[in-house]
Structures are given as C-alpha cells and as structure tokens.
Amino acid sequence: MEILGTTLRICVEDLESSVAFYERLAGGKAMRFERGGVSVAAVGCFLLMSGPAKELDVLRKISATIAVQDVDEADAVLKSSGAQIIAGPLPTPAGRSLMALHPDGSVFEYVDRRPAT
Numbered sequence: 139m140e141i142l143g144t145t146l147r148i149c150v151e152d153l154e155s156s157v158a159f160y161e162r163l164a165g166g167k168a169m170r171f172e173r174g175g176v177s178v179a180a181v182g183c184f185l186l187m188s189g190p191a192k193e194l195d196v197l198r199k200i201s202a203t204i205a206v207q208d209v210d211e212a213d214a215v216l217k218s219s220g221a222q223i224i225a226g227p228l229p230t231p232a233g234r235s236l237m238a239l240h241p242d243g244s245v246f247e248y249v250d251r252r253p254a255t
Contacts, residue, residue, distance in 0.1 A: 139215040145185045145203040147247075153177050153188035160184050167217040173232040180232075202235065205246040209234040 150156040157168045157179045164182030171178050176189035176197065189195055206212045209227045216223065216238045224245070226236030233251040240246065 139212050140207050141175060142205040143183070145180070145183055145205070147185050147187065147197065147200060147203060149187050149194045149198055151188065153186060156186050156188075157181065158188060159203055169232070173230070187246060200245050200247050203235075206248050206250055208252065209248055209250045210235055212236065212238075212250075216248070 148156070154172075157170075160179075160181040161168055164184065166182055168179040168181040170180075174193060176187050176193050179186045185203055187194065213223060213227060213236055216236075220241045222239040224237045224239050227234045227238070230249065233249055235247055235249040237245060237247050
C-alpha cells in the first residue's frame with residue numbers, strides 16, 4: 139500500500155473565519171461538503187470540521203486522514219497487519235474511505251479518490 143499524503147484534521151467553532159484563514163495560509167480555495175451533520179472544508183492539507191459537539195467528539199478520536207491509491211488495498215493490508223476496520227469502506231464526496239483502529243490504539247481514516255462501485 140502506497141501512502142500518497144496526510145491531511146491534518148482540525149475541529150473548529152467558526153468554520154467561515156477558519157476557512158478564510160486556511161485559504162490564505164494554503165493559497166487555495168476550500169472544497170466544502172456536509173457529512174453526518176458536520177460541515178467540512180478541505181483546504182490544502184487541512185480538513186476543517188464544524189458541527190454538533192457529539193459528532194466532533196467522535197471525529198477528534200481520528201488522528202489523521204491518510205490518502206492512499208486504493209482503499210480496498212488499504213483494507214487488505216490493514217487487516218493482514220492486525221488492524222481492525224471500524225467503518226467502511228464507504229463512499230464520500232471525494233472518493234471512498236475507511237476507518238481503522240491500529241493495534242497501538244490509534245485511529246486513522248484512509249481515503250482514495252476512486253468513485254464507489
């Protein structure tokens with residue numbers, strides 16, 4: 139499994155002012171979407187999330203988002219390496235994702251840019 143990059147996950151109170159800051163910082167426009175009652179803005183390597191405290195408490199448990207070529211391959215490698223898949227693979231606005239609990243207790247999201255089949 140090839141890791142293509144990592145996205146930093148940031149929970150924010152005020153998405154609009156945060157987006158403006160990170161757009162200036164990253165030098166690009168945010169891609170926005172809603173997921174499970176949470177407003178999300180992807181700006182460069184930053185993933186900003188705002189929404190109900192209950193939802194954000196769950197999202198804060200995920201250490202980072204890791205971009206991979208193929209979520210199905212990541213699924214197989216993670217399982218054979220001792221990780222537990224706790225969600226997915228699931229379709230997202232940008233591709234597919236899964237959540238994995240690593241043997242050390244850390245949780246990561248793995249995403250690809252492939253449409254769900």
